Amino acid sequence: MKGIGTDEDVILMLLAARSNDQRQQIKAEYKKAYGKDLVSSLKSELGGLLESLIMALMTPPTSYDASQLNKALKGAGTDDEVLIEILASRTGEQIKDIVKVYNKEFSAKLEKDICGDTSGHYQRLLVILLQGSREEGVDEGKIEKDAKDLYAAGEGKFGTDEEKFITILGNRSAEHLMKVFDAYKKMCGTDIEDSIKGETTGNLENLLLAVVQCARSVPVFFAEALYKSMRRAGTDDDTLMRIMVTRSETDMLDIRDSFKKMYGASLYTTIQEDTTGDYQKALFYLCGGND
Structure with a gap:
C-alpha cells in the first residue's frame, strides 16, 4: 500500500487466502509495527466491490453476522432475505453469540429490533429461532x-x-x-x-422453507442461494459476497459439491462468468480455486 498505487494481488494473497483468525492476528501485528489501523489503511486504498469484500473479510464472523442483521433492520424497509438466511442457517451457539455481539456493538436488543420490523407468524418463528435453543437429538x-x-x-x-x-x-x-x-x-x-x-405465503413461507432446507442440508441451501445471486438479471453482489465470506471456512467445499451436482456447472466458472477484476480474484480464493 506504500507509495502511489496499490498492489491488489498481494493484498488478496495475504487476506483472501487466510482464515479470519489469521487476519485478526495480521491486523494486530500491523498496528504494532506501523502504528496504523490496517482496516482504515485498506479502506483508503481500495474501492467498490473489492473494498466491500475485504472489509467483510476483516470483520470477525460473529460481528459480521450482527452487522448484516443490523443493516437488514435499520432504515426504511427490512431485508427479509438476510434475516431468513442467517437465522435459519446458523447453529444455536452461533445465534446466541450474535445476540450478545449485536447488543454490545449496536447498544440495542436484536429481538426488539426484529419485533419492531416484523409481525404475525413470521415474527413468532424468527423469535423462536433467535433463542438458539433447539432440542437435541432424536425423540x-x-x-x-x-x-x-x-x-x-x-x-x-x-x-x-x-x-x-x-x-x-x-x-x-x-x-x-x-x-x-x-x-x-x-x-x-x-x-x-x-x-x-400450498399452505403459507410470503415471508413465513420463505422462512419455513429455509428452515426445512437447512435441516436437510445447509450446503444445498447455500448452493441454491449462490446460484440465484448470480443467475438473476444482474448479479446480487450483496448476497454473493455475504455467503462467500461467511461460508469460506465453514462448508465451502460441500457447497461447491452441491452446486456442481445441482446445476451441472462449477461454482468457480459461474463466478468467472458473473464477476470481474480483483473482486473476482478474491472470490476465487474464497471458493478454494478452480475445481
Whole structure:
C-alpha cells in the first residue's frame, strides 16, 4: 500500500487466502509495527466491490453476522432475505453469540429490533429461532406424532394451523426433523415443502422453507442461494459476497459439491462468468480455486 498505487494481488494473497483468525492476528501485528489501523489503511486504498469484500473479510464472523442483521433492520424497509438466511442457517451457539455481539456493538436488543420490523407468524418463528435453543437429538416417540400434527395443521384441514408448523419446525433438532419429513412423506405421499408452499405465503413461507432446507442440508441451501445471486438479471453482489465470506471456512467445499451436482456447472466458472477484476480474484480464493 506504500507509495502511489496499490498492489491488489498481494493484498488478496495475504487476506483472501487466510482464515479470519489469521487476519485478526495480521491486523494486530500491523498496528504494532506501523502504528496504523490496517482496516482504515485498506479502506483508503481500495474501492467498490473489492473494498466491500475485504472489509467483510476483516470483520470477525460473529460481528459480521450482527452487522448484516443490523443493516437488514435499520432504515426504511427490512431485508427479509438476510434475516431468513442467517437465522435459519446458523447453529444455536452461533445465534446466541450474535445476540450478545449485536447488543454490545449496536447498544440495542436484536429481538426488539426484529419485533419492531416484523409481525404475525413470521415474527413468532424468527423469535423462536433467535433463542438458539433447539432440542437435541432424536425423540423416537415424537416422530410419528409430529408428522401427523403437521399433516393435521395443513393438508388435513381447511385453513392452516401456522402455530403447529412454527412450534415443530422451530424447536426440533435437524436430525429429528429429517425423520419427521420421511414419516410425513410416507403418510401423505408429498414432501413437507409442497405442503408449506400450498399452505403459507410470503415471508413465513420463505422462512419455513429455509428452515426445512437447512435441516436437510445447509450446503444445498447455500448452493441454491449462490446460484440465484448470480443467475438473476444482474448479479446480487450483496448476497454473493455475504455467503462467500461467511461460508469460506465453514462448508465451502460441500457447497461447491452441491452446486456442481445441482446445476451441472462449477461454482468457480459461474463466478468467472458473473464477476470481474480483483473482486473476482478474491472470490476465487474464497471458493478454494478452480475445481
